[in-house]
Amino acid sequence: MKKVLIITYYWPPAGGPGVQRWLKFVKYLPDFGIEPIVYVPENPTYPLLDEKLLADVSEKVTILKNKIVEPYAWASLFSKKSTKKISSGIIPNQKKQSFLQKMLLWVRGNLFIPDARVLWVKPSVNYLSKYIQENEIETIITTGPPHSLHLIGLELKEKLKVKWIADFRDPWTTIGYHKALKLSVSSAKKHKMLESEVMNKADFLLVTSPTTKKEFEAITSKPIHVITNGYDVENVSRQTLDEKFTLAHIGSFLSDRNPRILWKALKELIRENDKFREYFELKLIGAVSQEVLDAIAEFRLTDYVNNLGYVSHQEALEHQRKSQVLLLVEINSEETKSIIPGKLFEYMVSERPILAIGPKDADFSVILKQTNTGVFALYDEKEKVKETILSFFNLFLENNLKVYPVGLQQYSRKNLTKELAGLLQ
Numbered sequence: 001m002k003k004v005l006i007i008t009y010y011w012p013p014a015g016g017p018g019v020q021r022w023l024k025f026v027k028y029l030p031d032f033g034i035e036p037i038v039y040v041p042e043n044p045t046y047p048l049l050d051e052k053l054l055a056d057v058s059e060k061v062t063i064l065k066n067k068i069v070e071p072y073a074w075a076s077l078f079s080k081k082s083t084k085k086i087s088s089g090i091i092p093n094q095k096k097q098s099f100l101q102k103m104l105l106w107v108r109g110n111l112f113i114p115d116a117r118v119l120w121v122k123p124s125v126n127y128l129s130k131y132i133q134e135n136e137i138e139t140i141i142t143t144g145p146p147h148s149l150h151l152i153g154l155e156l157k158e159k160l161k162v163k164w165i166a167d168f169r170d171p172w173t174t175i176g177y178h179k180a181l182k183l184s185v186s187s188a189k190k191h192k193m194l195e196s197e198v199m200n201k202a203d204f205l206l207v208t209s210p211t212t213k214k215e216f217e218a219i220t221s222k223p224i225h226v227i228t229n230g231y232d233v234e235n236v237s238r239q240t241l242d243e244k245f246t247l248a249h250i251g252s253f254l255s256d257r258n259p260r261i262l263w264k265a266l267k268e269l270i271r272e273n274d275k276f277r278e279y280f281e282l283k284l285i286g287a288v289s290q291e292v293l294d295a296i297a298e299f300r301l302t303d304y305v306n307n308l309g310y311v312s313h314q315e316a317l318e319h320q321r322k323s324q325v326l327l328l329v330e331i332n333s334e335e336t337k338s339i340i341p342g343k344l345f346e347y348m349v350s351e352r353p354i355l356a357i358g359p360k361d362a363d364f365s366v367i368l369k370q371t372n373t374g375v376f377a378l379y380d381e382k383e384k385v386k387e388t389i390l391s392f393f394n395l396f397l398e399n400n401l402k403v404y405p406v407g408l409q410q411y412s413r414k415n416l417t418k419e420l421a422g423l424l425q
Contacts, residue, residue, distance in 0.1 A: 001035040004424055005132065005140045007124070007149050009117055011040040012057055015050030015313065017251065017342045021169055021208075022143055023056060024232050024413040025420060030060040032421035037061070037137070039128060041068035041120060048287075052312045066127045069119040071112060110187045114172070114194055118148040125155045132160055139424060143167040145175075150198040157201060165423075166202040169229075171212055174335045195219065204423070209363040211338035227419055229342040230411040231349045236314070239322035245276070245396050246306075247355070247389070248283040248323035250316050251343050255291040256331040259357045261379060263299040265386035269393075270304070276393055280304055285311055285319055320350040324401060325392050330358035332379040340364045345411050348373045353403045355388055373405045 006026065010018035026036045036058070042065040057063075112118050132140070140162050142153035150166050157164040172195045173188075183191070199205060199220040206225055207213050213224045247266075270277045282296070284307045296302055311319070320326060326347045330336050337359045344364050347354050354374025358365065365376040377384045395401040409415065 001030070001033055002139070002424065003035045003037060003135065003137050004029070005037045005039060005128070005137050007039045007128075007140065007142045007152055009041060009044065009120075009144075009146050009149060010046070011038065011063075012053035013049050013051045014044070014046040015048035015053065015310070016046075018145070018169065019050075019053065020313075020342055021167075021229055023053065024230070025417050026061050027056065027058045027232075028414050028417035029421060030058065031414070032418055034421050034424055035060070035062075037064065037135075039064045039066070039124070041066065041117075043067055043070070045070040048310060050312045052314050064127075064131065066120075066124060068117065068123075071116045071119070110184055113187060113190050114151070115146040115148050117146040118151070121148055121151045121155070124152045125159070128152070128156060129159060132156065132162060137162065139163040139165070141165045141167055143169060144172075145170055147172050147195075147198070150202075151194070154198055154201055164202050165204055165206060166198055167206040168212065168216075169208060171215065171335070171338060174215065174338075206420075206423075209338045209340045211361075211363050215338060225423060227416055228340055228411060229345055230413045230416045231345040231408070232413040234314075234317050234346075236317045236321060239318055242281070242283075242322050242324055244281040244324075245279040245393055246281045246283045246323045247325045247327055248285060248319060249327040249329065250285045250319060250347075251341070252286050253284060253288040253292045253329070254331070255289040256333075257329045258289075258292050258295050259329050259379065259385075260295060260299075261377075261382035261385055262327075262329075262357060263295055263301060265382055265389060266301055266304075267299040268386060269389060270301075273390075273393075275397065276390075279393075279396070281306055283319070283323060284308065285316060317346065317350075320346060320352065323352060324396055325389070326350065326352050326354045326374075328354055328356040328358075328364070328374075330356075330362060330364070332359050334359065337362045340367065344368075348405060348408055348411070351403060351405075353392055353401065355385070355392070357385065371405050371407055373403055373408075 006022055008022050012019060026038060029036045038061055140153055140156060142149045144150050153164045153166060156162055173191050196219055199216060200222060202222060204223040205216060206227055208228050210226055213226050216224055282301060282305045284305060287310055296305060328341060328344060330339055340363050348371055356368055356374055356376045360378055368374045368376050375388045392401055
């Protein structure tokens with residue numbers, strides 16, 4: 001079997017979306033003649049934990065661990081709550097940031113470049129150099145964010161001449177929260193310089209969307225391959241649908257993902273339709289920013305909210321299958337049209353209709369249309385959102401709210417891993 005070393009920060013018991021992509025690739029790589037060796041931090045500071053994911057780690061994987069110095073652990077001495085929010089990507093609106101939050105963001109953006117895990121680069125290179133040589137490993141993969149892991153790949157490439165693939169689960173300098181880091185001119189230039197160096201020295205790049213590929217082609221001439229995220233065959237028992245007309249958002253609901261047109265449409269439906277007012281429930285599963293909760297309160301929807309907080313991945317899958325409608329929201333900006341949320345694929349196989357709101361020309365809107373799994377609306381299409389919800393609700397009253405998806409198999413984790421394995425041979 002061909003040995004491949006995978007360098008990742010997020011690994012069980014880490015929770016959240018960052019862990020899923022490589023947990024699933026590693027699960028299936030041995031089926032295609034690849035022996036995965038995974039390198040992870042020994043003492044990470046994960047903002048979310050999901051112990052149940054440990055059961056999904058392949059028995060055929062070798063796991064290497066090495067200590068990491070975590071600045072977030074230091075910062076939590078000042079404010080555990082603010083540190084946890086920022087490390088999980090929930091950045092408060094600039095007008096509502098406390099002095100401590102502003103300071104933490106400035107430190108994060110200017111003193112730790114490209115991110116707070118940069119102190120792991122040097123010890124990792126020292127540790128892995130010896131292991132790679134002793135075990136005759138010819139191929140390494142780094143996955144980010146955190147993008148500092150690509151600097152580990154960069155140094156190992158220059159030192160040992162190994163084949164290096166850089167996997168970008170999200171973009172680097174164009175990701176939504178990058179502008180919130182209060183970067184100085186010199187810090188912004190350093191980010192750009194490192195981004196370009198990584199992209200031009202890796203043997204090839206992996207990205208999760210066609211728009212990201214196009215964006216990166218302006219930076220490098222190296223080969224770029226699109227392998228999206230996907231869904232796995234999960235052991236989830238058949239769920240009884242909620243008796244309420246539940247509109248469920250699963251995952252982090254960030255400050256910038258605050259669709260006021262949705263809140264307005266829901267307020268109008270509650271006011272105009274007695275049946276809707278009787279049956280409606282907004283189900284929030286995962287971390288929710290205060291700005292989103294404030295907007296919900298502003299439109300007098302708080303009494304209809306069931307805020308369950310963070311749950312395990314297994315519980316999230318169960319809620320996906322029993323909620324009446326699934327809500328998918330992406331930030332309304334040019335930079336985020338390349339983002340294809342990982343939960344989209346799990347949503348698509350849940351057999352529940354999806355209501356998605358996002359920017360014009362969003363890559364995930366194409367997937368929704370091609371698979372016949374939901375309706376996509378722009379941030380200025382309030383009437384479309386309202387009509388879609390009402391249409392779903394009327395079908396719910398008739399006990400006939402269903403979806404008829406097509407072409408989902410191409411997004412199965414096993415098929416995607418087969419594609420990856422072909423690139424690694």
